[in-house]
Amino acid sequence: VKRAEAERMDAEDAIGWLRDHFVFDDPGLIYLDGNSLGRLPKATIAAVNEAMRAGWGSRLVRAWHEWIDVGQRVGDHLGKKLLGAAPGQVAVSDSTSVNLYKLATAALDTRPGRRVILSTSDNFPTDRYILEGLAAARGLELRLLNPGADGGIGVEAMKAALGLDVALVSLSHVSYLSGAIEDVPAITRAARYAGALVLWDLSHSAGAVPIELDSWGVDLAVGCTYKYLNAGPGAPAFLYVRHSLQTRLRQPIWGWWGQREQFAMGPAYDPARSIARFLAGTPPVLSLLPIQVGVDVLAEAGVERLRDKGVALTELIVRLWEAWLEPLGFTLSSPRDPARRGAHVSLGHAEAYRVSQALIEECKVIPDFRPPNVVRLGPAPAYTRFVDVWDAMDRLRKVMDARAYERFDPRPGRVT
Ligand SMILES: Cc1ncc(COP(=O)(O)O)c(C=O)c1O
Numbered sequence: 001v002k003r004a005e006a007e008r009m010d011a012e013d014a015i016g017w018l019r020d021h022f023v024f025d026d027p028g029l030i031y032l033d034g035n036s037l038g039r040l041p042k043a044t045i046a047a048v049n050e051a052m053r054a055g056w057g058s059r060l061v062r063a064w065h066e067w068i069d070v071g072q073r074v075g076d077h078l079g080k081k082l083l084g085a086a087p088g089q090v091a092v093s094d095s096t097s098v099n100l101y102k103l104a105t106a107a108l109d110t111r112p113g114r115r116v117i118l119s120t121s122d123n124f125p126t127d128r129y130i131l132e133g134l135a136a137a138r139g140l141e142l143r144l145l146n147p148g149a150d151g152g153i154g155v156e157a158m159k160a161a162l163g164l165d166v167a168l169v170s171l172s173h174v175s176y177l178s179g180a181i182e183d184v185p186a187i188t189r190a191a192r193y194a195g196a197l198v199l200w201d202l203s204h205s206a207g208a209v210p211i212e213l214d215s216w217g218v219d220l221a222v223g224c225t226y227k228y229l230n231a232g233p234g235a236p237a238f239l240y241v242r243h244s245l246q247t248r249l250r251q252p253i254w255g256w257w258g259q260r261e262q263f264a265m266g267p268a269y270d271p272a273r274s275i276a277r278f279l280a281g282t283p284p285v286l287s288l289l290p291i292q293v294g295v296d297v298l299a300e301a302g303v304e305r306l307r308d309k310g311v312a313l314t315e316l317i318v319r320l321w322e323a324w325l326e327p328l329g330f331t332l333s334s335p336r337d338p339a340r341r342g343a344h345v346s347l348g349h350a351e352a353y354r355v356s357q358a359l360i361e362e363c364k365v366i367p368d369f370r371p372p373n374v375v376r377l378g379p380a381p382a383y384t385r386f387v388d389v390w391d392a393m394d395r396l397r398k399v400m401d402a403r404a405y406e407r408f409d410p411r412p413g414r415v416t
Helices: 003-011 016-021 042-067 070-083 096-109 125-138 155-161 184-193 285-301 303-328 352-362 386-401
Strands: 090-093 116-120 141-145 166-172 197-201 220-223 237-241 345-348 368-370 374-377
Touching: 003 303, 003 386, 016 285, 042 285, 070 090, 070 237, 070 285, 096 125, 096 166, 096 197, 096 220, 096 237, 116 125, 125 141, 125 166, 141 155, 155 184, 166 184, 184 197, 285 303, 303 345, 303 386, 352 368, 352 374, 352 386, 374 386
Parallel strands: 116 141, 116 166, 166 197, 197 220
Antiparallel strands: 090 237, 220 237, 345 374, 368 374
């Protein structure tokens, strides 16, 4: 595979112009973080400045008249543009962890006789820990299924695990580790047939992979906004609760933002009859507004084109892995079939941590390392060029040829 081929793919890229919407302070840096923090959209700077100056600075507390519904407004926008959700079912609030806790708790309360929570051993740690905590608090069993060889659980393994004792199934749409995509509608249907609710984590799919929550029949979902949605570090997360379930569920944090008549300041909790009942406290307005911008930027390209480019970018990684890196001992830790893979590719190697360090410190390439042995490459389709992928893979093979990673400390730092 020649670099000229990557150049040609860039020239033919239908959404190459989207890159201009983002800040590139250092044009030489190849950013393939996959994906823990998306890039900063230029328009976010103006939007946050305006909210600070005209809102906080000038209107002071009066600005709350505009901000009061911001979590639901931005949630509706995100739902419409990227999640296939009709209005009134998505809200932005809190972190993914807290939203997962709220919805999992509410779901378990509706299945009192059942004592099993199903998830996967490669689900994101916070998901596993929160489910573990819920199981411990309620005397339930958390059963973790092991993914297949290329990642992913699949419908058949899930069907085999479902029984009348399962209350809740909690899975990631796209695995943070392998990038494997689960079949959301089929697994949701199978779980419903077995009488369980399903809670999906969309953190690694929202903005990268087409999602149709309403038509897929999804019950519950959560996800973060700082990855492909490019809303910035610590931007609040979203949650989705299907209309027909909303008044049947009660979340455990009885905060005033979930109260029906919030400013009546009444004596007792009386939850809103809407998605608002899944809110808890005051939203972080300045962190929340960038989600609106992030969604707008992606919507200009449309999720179908983002997905097509994501497939083409990850296919290029896989081809280069096969040509250059497989002979050097790297394994493909992601599905080979692009239809079963999200927007990142994981490459396995015993020296994955030191190789990542060498790329960051000496090659101006930012991947991330995930234990035990994965170099994760996330060519975010909104702003990554095909030549970026080619150059990064070329530098990676050179690191291996020169054994440049041997100069680095094998002990991982505080953040990997
Ligand atoms: C699948 C998944 N869930 C949850 C989280 C993190 O949740 P929180 O927003 O609470 O930090 C991440 C973070 O990378 C993630 O990848």
